[in-house]
Amino acid sequence: MFLSRGAAEPLGVAEGAMIGTLPDWAAWVVRVGEELSRVRGEYRVWMAITAPTRLFLACLAAAGAVRGAIHAEHQDQAGHFASLAGLPPDTPITWVGTDGMLRSGYLLGTEVDHGVDCLVYRQRTYAGIGPTTKRLRTHCELIQPMDPGAEPFAGRRPLALCPAFARAVAGVPLEQLAGRSRLTSLLVGEATTLEIDLRASVFAAEDATGTHVGCLLDVVRARRFLHAGAHFRSDIIPSVSTDVPDDIDAAHVALTVFDGPQGFLRLRDAAPGNLLFVIDRWSPSSAEAVGEFLRERAVRSTEDVELEAGPPPAGIEAIAWAEVS
Amino acid sequence: MLEGMSTAHELFTLAEVGEVYVEAASCPRVYQIVRARRRLRTTFRGEPPAVWARIEGILAAAAWRLSTIPLPHNTPAIGLQPLENEIALLVPGLFDSSELTAEVATAQEALAALCDSGENPLGDLVLAILGTAIAARSAVGLATRLALGPVEDWLKSVGMEVPILLRDRIGSAPPFETLVLVGSPRWFPAAALTAPRADSTCFVQFDWLGSPRPTEGLLPGASAGVARPMRATFSAGAHTAEPDELSPAPNWEAISARAAATARVRTSAAEPDVEARLLVLAGEYGVFVEEGDESDLMVAVAAPDGSIEIARRSARTVVPGDFVVLRSGGSAPDYIRQLADERFGAARYRAHQRRWKDALRAATAGAGGFSAAQRELKRRGARAANLRYWLRDASIRTRDPSDFRAICEFSGIASEAGTIWTAMEHIFGAHIEAGFFIRQRLEEAVERIGFGEIERSGRSDFEIEGCGSMSIYRVDGRSPATARVPEDLLKHPFQLEAGVWHE
Numbered sequence: 001m002f003l004s005r006g007a008a009e010p011l012g013v014a015e016g017a018m019i020g021t022l023p024d025w026a027a028w029v030v031r032v033g034e035e036l037s038r039v040r041g042e043y044r045v046w047m048a049i050t051a052p053t054r055l056f057l058a059c060l061a062a063a064g065a066v067r068g069a070i071h072a073e074h075q076d077q078a079g080h081f082a083s084l085a086g087l088p089p090d091t092p093i094t095w096v097g098t099d100g101m102l103r104s105g106y107l108l109g110t111e112v113d114h115g116v117d118c119l120v121y122r123q124r125t126y127a128g129i130g131p132t133t134k135r136l137r138t139h140c141e142l143i144q145p146m147d148p149g150a151e152p153f154a155g156r157r158p159l160a161l162c163p164a165f166a167r168a169v170a171g172v173p174l175e176q177l178a179g180r181s182r183l184t185s186l187l188v189g190e191a192t193t194l195e196i197d198l199r200a201s202v203f204a205a206e207d208a209t210g211t212h213v214g215c216l217l218d219v220v221r222a223r224r225f226l227h228a229g230a231h232f233r234s235d236i237i238p239s240v241s242t243d244v245p246d247d248i249d250a251a252h253v254a255l256t257v258f259d260g261p262q263g264f265l266r267l268r269d270a271a272p273g274n275l276l277f278v279i280d281r282w283s284p285s286s287a288e289a290v291g292e293f294l295r296e297r298a299v300r301s302t303e304d305v306e307l308e309a310g311p312p313p314a315g316i317e318a319i320a321w322a323e324v325s
Numbered sequence: 326m327l328e329g330m331s332t333a334h335e336l337f338t339l340a341e342v343g344e345v346y347v348e349a350a351s352c353p354r355v356y357q358i359v360r361a362r363r364r365l366r367t368t369f370r371g372e373p374p375a376v377w378a379r380i381e382g383i384l385a386a387a388a389w390r391l392s393t394i395p396l397p398h399n400t401p402a403i404g405l406q407p408l409e410n411e412i413a414l415l416v417p418g419l420f421d422s423s424e425l426t427a428e429v430a431t432a433q434e435a436l437a438a439l440c441d442s443g444e445n446p447l448g449d450l451v452l453a454i455l456g457t458a459i460a461a462r463s464a465v466g467l468a469t470r471l472a473l474g475p476v477e478d479w480l481k482s483v484g485m486e487v488p489i490l491l492r493d494r495i496g497s498a499p500p501f502e503t504l505v506l507v508g509s510p511r512w513f514p515a516a517a518l519t520a521p522r523a524d525s526t527c528f529v530q531f532d533w534l535g536s537p538r539p540t541e542g543l544l545p546g547a548s549a550g551v552a553r554p555m556r557a558t559f560s561a562g563a564h565t566a567e568p569d570e571l572s573p574a575p576n577w578e579a580i581s582a583r584a585a586a587t588a589r590v591r592t593s594a595a596e597p598d599v600e601a602r603l604l605v606l607a608g609e610y611g612v613f614v615e616e617g618d619e620s621d622l623m624v625a626v627a628a629p630d631g632s633i634e635i636a637r638r639s640a641r642t643v644v645p646g647d648f649v650v651l652r653s654g655g656s657a658p659d660y661i662r663q664l665a666d667e668r669f670g671a672a673r674y675r676a677h678q679r680r681w682k683d684a685l686r687a688a689t690a691g692a693g694g695f696s697a698a699q700r701e702l703k704r705r706g707a708r709a710a711n712l713r714y715w716l717r718d719a720s721i722r723t724r725d726p727s728d729f730r731a732i733c734e735f736s737g738i739a740s741e742a743g744t745i746w747t748a749m750e751h752i753f754g755a756h757i758e759a760g761f762f763i764r765q766r767l768e769e770a771v772e773r774i775g776f777g778e779i780e781r782s783g784r785s786d787f788e789i790e791g792c793g794s795m796s797i798y799r800v801d802g803r804s805p806a807t808a809r810v811p812e813d814l815l816k817h818p819f820q821l822e823a824g825v826w827h828e
Contacts, residue, residue: 013330014330023334023337025334025337026333048544050542050543050544050547051337051340051520052336052337052339052340052516052519052520053332053333053336053337053520055329055330055332055333055336056329056330056333196329197329200329200330202328202329202330203330240638240639242724243724261642262639262642265641265642266639279543280496280520281514281515281516281519281520281542281543282495282496282497282514282516282520283496284493284514284644284645284646285642285644286543287543290543290544294545314337314340314341315337315338315340315341315520317542317543317544317547318544318547319544319546319547
């Protein structure tokens with residue numbers, strides 16, 4: 001039924017061992033997430049969509065946002081080396097090895113080796129601390145400080161559950177997606193429901209080596225559901241929260257996706273980035289939440305906005321406006 | 326496509342191609358009841374004398390039940406006979422010969438005839454539709470919670486074993502081949518039309534309810550609509566009624582005002598008013614709840630594995646169909662506080678709590694009133710929007726310590742801020758422990774009774790060690806607007822006046 005795939009969207013659905021085209025509704029939501037991740041600056045977009053079900057919608061939008069943000073990132077090699085060199089000794093760090101696996105250890109400092117600046121560090125191993133390693137300043141982009149409070153882990157860890165899937169969907173080297181943390185999107189909803197959608201291995205992508213079945217968690221990289229020390233791109237805020245947690249660094253958040261009315265009613269004022277509000281038309285409090293959404297438009301300074309993602313497909317209604325700062 | 330994604334895709338496909346139509350049955354006697362009630366309402370314009378108000382309530386209840394329950398009219402579960410008995414006592418006492426009295430008398434005769442009638446026009450239509458469908462993939466949806474079990478039993482008795490869904494539960498059910506919904510489309514969530522859950526959704530209603538109106542989406546001005554055509558297989562006769570005039574629509578404002586007035590009689594004049602929303606509970610009870618971010622209710626939720634979880638949720642998110650846990654038997658509604666004091670040692674820190682409350686109240690008065698106090702607190706860096714809540718006995722401490730410091734400075738007790746904060750942490754911890762303690766016992770109690778039974782009856786009472794009498798109520802209605810009521814009315818279930826919620 002979905003075996004003739006469009007060329008533009010690498011994410012598809014698993015049809016047994018084969019890949020099928022992502023349905024229109026899913027592909028559109030990914031495009032919306034991707035587009036909203038690029039809207040920055042003088043205004044922010046408020047968007048609401050209603051659908052016959054919320055299944056996968058918020059997570060697909062977050063996957064689009066992560067992918068969009070990664071493509072907009074650029075590496076400042078010299079600046080990155082300087083920031084690493086400025087860290088205090090024994091700062092926990094991670095790096096991606098030549099085998100594509102994530103390792104961790106402690107930064108020792110910098111040295112000049114044959115006239116070239118190097119970073120010096122030691123790996124945490126199962127036996128303790130490994131030998132000192134040097135890396136040239138031109139090869140340090142895959143070395144990253146660990147998130148505050150994280151401790152180095154022993155041995156090595158895979159960067160993703162299905163690396164080939166993650167690489168094919170993101171369209172960038174896996175190290176770029178999973179080798180560093182940068183909080184790009186927030187998902188506000190029921191954590192258990194979101195985890196089910198994120199871990200469902202019902203998607204597929206293909207590359208030269210074949211078809212790879214995977215789950216959205218590999219692209220969305222939600223901190224709450226990754227192992228300690230892994231690098232993340234998004235995070236979950238339970239919809240019962242009354243505020244954005246203090247450990248959320250909102251500086252780079254491009255999109256907050258509200259999966260259902262509860263989180264929107266509580267956190268819309270505090271949420272960073274552009275806002276996408278996903279509503280199941282069957283939800284009992286959907287009408288009230290839509291009322292609040294429309295009231296926000298009435299009290300803010302807004303302009304109409306038209307998305308490049310195009311009109312929504314059958315079954316979805318959407319409305320978007322830009323809040324002018 | 327694998328499960329999960331295929332379910333989602335099926336629901337989107339149904340939203341695009343699912344057929345929705347309306348079939349109608351005829352029953353002029355029910356219309357006579359509807360017409361008499363309408364005349365009564367237009368005659369008195371919302372303020373009828375007591376006897377007329379009761380008659381209106383009876384007619385409204387009869388019309389609603391007959392239009393939503395697909396059972397033979399004389400089935401006791403519809404409950405027509407008690408209504409007929411009552412109106413038969415009231416009508417002879419009207420002593421006038423107005424057109425209104427004549428119309429009410431005609432309605433009473435119609436009601437008496439229906440009590441003796443084994444006819445089941447809506448049920449017959451339901452069976453005819455299910456007869457052409459795949460029974461294993463079909464379901465019946467009801468707009469009322471009354472007679473849920475009897476409808477299920479009746480369908481079984483005629484060899485039709487299909488699930489019965491309440492209107493609030495249709496959205497969480499799996500997709501069907503055929504879904505028969507009993508009543509006007511207006512009595513079901515609009516999503517039944519804009520996001521159908523079956524290949525074929527058929528509304529079964531009386532013909533005098535008229536043709537269905539076009540559907541609308543949730544987002545006015547949305548870039549793509551979800552409105553869809555709805556076919557009517559009948560032409561409405563001359564006697565049409567609006568679906569909205571039949572649905573239970575209590576006068577929320579009047580109920581709130583009466584409940585507040587009753588509470589004020591037994592409350593001291595100093596009791597402050599608070600902004601609260603009225604929930605209608607099963608069994609014609611009502612309760613006022615606050616909807617602030619820091620105010621919550623205990624709710625019973627059925628987990629996917631069938632077990633029951635007791636959780637705390639903001640009252641703002643509680644909607645009809647949910648189950649709330651409240652204290653009954655006239656005890657103070659704040660059972661967590663009592664338990665925290667008696668079992669988890671919070672009592673010894675309450676003096677500190679009173680200390681900062683009293684100081685804050687005095688400082689608020691001294692500053693020139695609430696708004697002036699808010700401005701002053703804001704100037705000191707506090708999130709002053711919460712001042713109204715902080716002034717309440719129910720609040721223990723602020724979420725942010727910096728807000729608390731600002732309050733203590735403003736209230737002239739800055740030197741005690743650290744000590745009081747530590748004491749409040751103890752109280753807060755005791756409340757958490759009390760909440761956990763009571764949740765466990767409530768889950769055990771609900772498991773003993775069986776959630777199915779509670780769903781069916783709408784209410785269940787039990788004794789909880791250390792807390793006394795507790796009740797679980799199904800929420801049947803939610804006032805669209807809030808009202809100002811005395812604080813001690815909050816979370817305190819009270820009996821509504823007869824007939825205001827006529828289901």
